Amino acid sequence: MDPNRCREKLRTTQHLYRVDRRDISFLRFILEAYDGMAVVTTRDAAQGIVSVTVAPGCETLIAEVIASLAAEGEIYMEPLAAGVTAGHGQEFECTSFT
Numbered sequence: 001m002d003p004n005r006c007r008e009k010l011r012t013t014q015h016l017y018r019v020d021r022r023d024i025s026f027l028r029f030i031l032e033a034y035d036g037m038a039v040v041t042t043r044d045a046a047q048g049i050v051s052v053t054v055a056p057g058c059e060t061l062i063a064e065v066i067a068s069l070a071a072e073g074e075i076y077m078e079p080l081a082a083g084v085t086a087g088h089g090q091e092f093e094c095t096s097f098t
Contacts, residue, residue: 010056016080021048023075030069031062038062049080 019027027050028040037058043049054062069075 012056013054013059015052015054016043017050017052018078018080019048019050020076021045024048024050027069027075027077031065034058034061034065 024040024042024045031038031040031052037055039053041051041053043051052062052066066077070077
């Protein structure tokens, strides 16, 4: 393993969505079942605004889960204009296990 590979800092990404407020708990249950990959935070319960914070390296899987839920009609998720605020998430130091 390259010892320099983990010298970079990893950041979470955050996506904002508007969902039916009755679906907030369902969305949280589904996404947080993928332990450590995503966290759903309610920003405004009355308007159904949530943020989905995604761990580094998990963006593709979480995007696929969200797309699948939407395609199957399980939940409506409207991405908000703020979209991804990459680089504003929490920063993590990569650790090497060599």
